[in-house]
Amino acid sequence: MKINPFLFIAILSFSLFSCSNDGLNGDVRISDTAYLFATTNSGEIRRFNINNGKKFIFKTSSSNATGIVYRENGDEVTIVSKSSNQLQTYTNMERFAEQQNVSIQPSLFGSSNLQNPVDLAQKDDFYVVSDNTDADGNPATIDSKFYIYQRNGDTYILRNILNTNLKVGSIIFIDNDLYVASQNTDKIAKFPNFVTSYVNNPWGFPTKTVSIDGVTAISALEFKDGIMFIGDRGTVESDSDGAIQVVRKFLDKFNSVENLGKIAFGDQKRLAGNNTLLGNPVDIEYNPDYNAVFVAESLNGGGRIIAFNNADAIEGNFAPDLKYSVPGVTSIFFYTK
Numbered sequence: 001m002k003i004n005p006f007l008f009i010a011i012l013s014f015s016l017f018s019c020s021n022d023g024l025n026g027d028v029r030i031s032d033t034a035y036l037f038a039t040t041n042s043g044e045i046r047r048f049n050i051n052n053g054k055k056f057i058f059k060t061s062s063s064n065a066t067g068i069v070y071r072e073n074g075d076e077v078t079i080v081s082k083s084s085n086q087l088q089t090y091t092n093m094e095r096f097a098e099q100q101n102v103s104i105q106p107s108l109f110g111s112s113n114l115q116n117p118v119d120l121a122q123k124d125d126f127y128v129v130s131d132n133t134d135a136d137g138n139p140a141t142i143d144s145k146f147y148i149y150q151r152n153g154d155t156y157i158l159r160n161i162l163n164t165n166l167k168v169g170s171i172i173f174i175d176n177d178l179y180v181a182s183q184n185t186d187k188i189a190k191f192p193n194f195v196t197s198y199v200n201n202p203w204g205f206p207t208k209t210v211s212i213d214g215v216t217a218i219s220a221l222e223f224k225d226g227i228m229f230i231g232d233r234g235t236v237e238s239d240s241d242g243a244i245q246v247v248r249k250f251l252d253k254f255n256s257v258e259n260l261g262k263i264a265f266g267d268q269k270r271l272a273g274n275n276t277l278l279g280n281p282v283d284i285e286y287n288p289d290y291n292a293v294f295v296a297e298s299l300n301g302g303g304r305i306i307a308f309n310n311a312d313a314i315e316g317n318f319a320p321d322l323k324y325s326v327p328g329v330t331s332i333f334f335y336t337k
Contacts, residue, residue, distance in 0.1 A: 034336040036285070036294060038305060039065040039079050041328035045090065045104075048305075048324070050336075056096065059103040062088060066330040067120025067129065072337065076107070078120070080129055085114035087127060087149060087156045110149055110156030117147075119331070121171045121178065125151040126159075126195050130168035132183060144168045144183075146204075148195070163203045170221040170231070170283070174251070181218040181230075186211045188218065188230075190254070210257050213265040215245060222284035222293075226250060227312055229293055231281035232272075239279035239299040243272035246312065273317025277306055285334040286311055292321075296332045303327040 034050035043062035048055050062081035065088075069078050076091040088106040096102050115133040122128075127149045135143040144167050149156040169183035178194035181187075189206035191198065198204040212218065212230055219242075220231030228250035234241030246269040247253060253263050272278060279300035286293045293311035297304045306320035 031289065031336045034290075035070070035334070036305070037068055037070055037077060037333045037335070038296065038326055038329050039068045039331045040303075040326065041065075041082075041330055043081070043083065045077055045079065046326060047093070055100065057101045058090070058093075058096070059101075060088065060090065061105055066117060068331045068333045069120060069122045069127075070333050070335045071122075072335070077333075078122070078127065080114070080117045080120050081109075082114075082117055084109075085112040085117070086110045087120075087129070108154045108156070111158060113158050113161075114147055115145075118169055118183070119171050121173050123173045123176070123195055127151065127156065128171060128173075128178065128194070130171045130180065132167055132169070135163035142167055146171075146198075148198075160199060161202070162198050165203075165205055166209075169218065172221045172223055174223050179221060179223070180206065181221050182209070184217050186213075186215040186218060188212065188221070188254070208254075208259045210254055210260075211262040212245060212247075212268070213262050214268065214270060215243075216241075220281050220284045220296075222286050223250065224286050225288040225312075227286065229284045229286055229311075231284050231295070233280045233282075239301075240274050240277075241272075242278035242281050242297070242300070243270055243276075244278065244281060244284065244293070244295065245270050246315070248312065269313065269315035271308065271314055271316065271318065275317045275319045276308075277301065277304065277320055277323065282329070283331040285332050287334050287336060288312075289336065294332055294334055295320075296326075296329045298329055301325065303329045305329060305332065 036048040038046040045058040064082040065079045067080035074091050078089040087110040089108045091107040118130045129147040131145045146162040148159045150159045167183040169181040176193045178191040180189045189209045215232045217233050219233035222229040228247040230245045232243040277300045280298045281295045282298045283296035294307045305324050307322040309321045
């Protein structure tokens with residue numbers, strides 16, 4: 001990482017994102033490449049260049065997408081197409097560097113197995129999709145599925161489907177373990193060594209589940225530098241009662257709580273209130289070098305991407321340092337080098 005000599009130009013460029021905010025603050029470390037990718041419920045991929053404020057809209061073959069990861073190798077973006085019920089990967093994105101609104105087609109994709117996909121997590125060549133659909137044929141029971149794909153050359157092979165006894169929501173790998181938000185609850189479940197441990201059996205269960213005190217319904221998870229950022233969607237009807245709770249030394253706290261126990265509110269920081277513009281934060285990305293947290297807010301203002309500085313310590317009712325209207329935003333991914 002290095003300081004960009006055009007720092008003040010970069011700051012001014014944020015006026016392209018929001019005429020009311022100055023963007024990220026003056027002590028932000030700018031890297032040579034800093035892209036924020038987003039998916040929308042219209043199937044678009046949007047890319048924002050954080051250094052110069054340029055925005056790109058890629059119209060994909062999907063009419064609805066959620067979940068996104070970017071890999072530098074191949075300059076590729078992988079999304080979950082909800083309209084085609086499959087993984088889709090779009091490669092060599094930089095070839096459209098001078099085209100800010102272009103239609104693109106996937107270079108590789110998986111079979112159309114998915115039913116009600118929610119989120120996407122990647123571990124090496126494995127791609128895991130949480131799918132909130134009925135697993136046992138009885139709608140009265142609480143259960144859902146994971147679809148585990150393995151990248152093999154120019155396609156995705158469905159290695160196995162894993163049924164589980166919770167409604168799966170946001171998912172994230174921490175090392176080899178998969179942490180899962182139990183949808184519509186305050187609970188996070190841990191599936192250890194997920195890729196290797198859940199291969200042969202049709203059903204798999206978490207080894208530990210912990211509640212997050214103060215949360216109404218977890219809508220997003222993000223973990224970096226030992227910090228877990230937890231999105232709270234609040235009540236379904238409200239576009240202003242969302243929140244982000246920040247848990248430093250998350251693994252220590254998660255491990256120290258007994259199964260079905262709770263991480264106390266006093267061990268967290270909470271960002272909430274009308275000034276935050278948080279109503280339903282559906283995805284979160286944190287970058288330690290920027291010390292900024294980016295949020296896909298799907299409800300407030302019709303859908304926005306917002307960002308906050310000093311993310312590891314922020315709490316209270318503060319306005320975002322960046323905001324940009326993205327109607328129907330469903331997921332985001334931040335890439336920098």
